[in-house]
Amino acid sequence: MKKFLGLAAVFLCATFALSVRAGVDCTECHGEDGEPAINISVFQNSVHGDLSCTDCHVGADKDMDNHPDNLKKPSCTDCHEDVVESKQHSVHKDLSCTDCHGDIHTLDPDKPISGDADRIMAMCGKCHADSANAKGGKACPNLDLAKKLPPTHGILKHYRQSAHYLKKKKDGSAAATCTDCHGSHDIGGMTDPKSSIYKLNLSKTCGQCHEKIAAQYDRSVHGKAVQRGWDESPTCTCCHNSHLVLPTDSPEALTNKRRVSEKICLSCHEDQRLIQRYGLTGSIGSTYHDSYHSMANARKGSKAATCVDCHTTHNILKTNNPDSSVNPAHVAQTCGQCHKGATEKFALSYDHKSSLKSGNIINYYVRVSYIWLILMVIGGMILHNILTYFAAVIRSYRKRKDEKMITRMTKGQIIIHTVNFLAFFLLVVTGFSLRFSNIPLFHMLTIWLSEGARALIHRIAAVIMILVFGVHFVRIAMGRADRGAFLAMLPKLKDIRDFKENMRYIFLRTEKRPNFGKVTYVEKMEYLALIWGTLVMVLTGLILWFPTEFLHFLPAWAIKVAETIHFMEAILATLSIIFWHFFFIIAHPDAYPLDFTFLDGKMPVEEIKHARPDWYEELKEKGKID
Missing domain, CATH: 1.20.950.20 (Transmembrane di-heme cytochromes, Chain C)
Structure with missing residues (x-):
């Protein structure tokens, strides 16, 4: 009985406090049976529990005869001016605060959206759902805006399979969520130079967690090319994907050791359009495929070297850079990772030039000579057997006469x-x-x-x-x-x-x-x-x-x-x-x-x-x- 009286006292005090601050008793119309109904106890325990009704609904208590027609639309600017200002320049400028945050009367301070991957996905998933059919669906609070959305189906599905989400779910350790990469209120598009996912800003965005890797990338040939405005030079998401960021030991990952050369590196370095546009070396793919490394890798050899084994993963530098793994001063050490006792002379035997005429003219002429030898020898055998066959055909036909x-x-x-x-x-x-x-x-x-x-x-x-x-x-x-x-x-x-x-x-x-x-x-x-x-x-x-x-x-x-x-x-x-x-x-x-x-x-x-x-x-x- 005492417990019941205590709860009743709390409720009455909360109601009284609310009505006193407002100058009127709002619960007369907006109690549990009102329209719209406000749960006073839940509101008092929300993040906005220390505010009165009129702090947001300005003027609600001034002219009750014209209520609610006299009400102005509540504005969050008075308290969250910087947040509202940044949102006005984002891709979500047409959304209201409640579209993402929900009912402001019920926001639980003990369950913030930030930092919780599942809550963030639930929020973003209202519009960016997995299904293509959900685009502009009822879950999205702003249907007019949703109809303008680009196809985003699969994003949440991919994120749930990613290393970021799985790591966070496994042990709660720090890992990227939607807002870590895209921002919270100042979300910009891919073409916005101020956006965190703009090509020039991607390494900085990823570098919030992967600081060392981002620094390596920024000084690499790929990072420098992006900085010079070469828009087709790869960034983090080009190789690792945007949302389906899989661990490198995953068989499905494009960055997996068995797949990285063919699926990532050579997808650019064998692309004739890119080779011609940027003056890339056109023989990289053919010379790699001609090597033991490529052949063994195709047979899933566990020790076969791939592109990243020699050129490194992120710190890819020009050959003439003193810090490059394939610089003459370091190439023997690079080869020595697999070939103990390798020398610079050994390295020259297996570089990309060793199978080209310009790199090994003796090998070129030996190869050409053997091609002609094979054509003449096997061609002669084929010709001999064709003549033998037709001779047998002619004799067999003549025999029919008898x-x-x-x-x-x-x-x-x-x-x-x-x-x-x-x-x-x-x-x-x-x-x-x-x-x-x-x-x-x-x-x-x-x-x-x-x-x-x-x-x-x-x-x-x-x-x-x-x-x-x-x-x-x-x-x-x-x-x-x-x-x-x-x-x-x-x-x-x-x-x-x-x-x-x-x-x-x-x-x-x-x-x-x-x-x-x-x-x-x-x-x-x-x-x-x-x-x-x-x-x-x-x-x-x-x-x-x-x-x-x-x-x-x-x-x-x-x-x-x-x-x-x-x-x-x-x-x-x-x-x-x-x-x-x-x-x-x-x-x-x-x-x-x-x-x-x-x-x-x-x-x-x-x-x-x-x-x-x-x-x-x-x-x-x-x-x-x-």
Whole structure:
């Protein structure tokens, strides 16, 4: 009972004090049931608890008849003049104090925003939320301003994964929060010279915690370049990121030892635009890639040197600087970190110039000599084997003259096959030359063609293939021989048995070969794949040829899908021809050195007897062979 009376006394005293200071009893309208309601006890314990209502709501007690229309908007300037002044020049000038700080009647002095990473993130996250959809959302107190915000989604997500946040959460040690880098009230944009995140000021901002590193950076070639106005010279955030600042031992960090050279250093030092604009050495990337260090690092060698092992991380100085780690006076010591007993002479053997003509002319001519030697020796071997192969082809063809032959393809079928193959070849060359123009093979094949000529040839070849496809089915409909050949290509249960028997033969489970007929399952699979592939390529090709017309009745995503299908089907068809069709007409033991059926349409009787016994028996029954 005493406790209850004590609490009641405190509440009454607080209410009395508030009403006395104000000259009126504000709680009559703004008590717990008022509008707006003020919790008096919470207010008395807030950071503003020693203020009266009229300290902020000036004149509220003077003219009660016109209250609240006579009220002026509360201003924080009277007490926080310097803060309000700095905010007027910040990117948040259109925000009110309460947009960030919340209800000033409830600010707890024991829970300040500053220094608490989670509270700061909650405050900044009202507008700078993780989700792109949250931009301008209800959480942001100033919707008009929020609509003008640049995309900032991912900032808080990245910060929560950063070394700064994780360190602070782990042991409460000092680590950067939003306000440590951006400031509290005087937050400027990246292009504002007074901003803490302006390029020239970044090292100073980061140097608040990383003082030694910032000093090293400021005197480095990168820091000096920024000071001279070279706006593309890297700063802290270029290498370490702005918000996703990961520890260097993190596998995802760009500054990780295994990634730093390729992902950070060479991203600039191999950029031809930067090399030309700033007169950088253009061979840094190629000479590094030519070194053991790069090759071992690519294989995740734990001891392989990267750029920062030799040039240091932040204190990167010109070679002629006496303090540089690669200055002649220190280079042996630098190499000695890994190579005990290294000398300056040793260092010269592994610098960026050692693989260049200007740095090692003897190595250059040895390399060039070997390139020519390889071309001549291996080229001679290839030429020798090509001649050997064609000699075998010629002898095999001459041998056919003395063999009894059976017609397998009519002249019409030979013509269709030949024209279709030539059209297919042109489509492959002109199609892949567009997609893989950087590959020397395709570049050389079309080096004499302009893009317009390439596209024209590709479309002409496509039209030819469509016509051949149409002629083929007209012949099937009208010609008995072609119709019979088509029906023979349709799958049968025997094909399954032949496949099983062939697998047993391939895996040496039997010495008896399958009793193949005139058409094997191999040829049926290829023929049906040809029909399907042609239909797919024609349909998707027409969509890509006439996209505006097709978009009258197709959705927008269909164009890209057609492009993907066209490309992938082209790869599938090309590889099928190389590894399936060519194998069975060239590399298969029964066909080597070449199956000539596609040239004259005939097949030796002995080959039929050996490779297609069922067809051989069928021919005997029909009296076509003895």
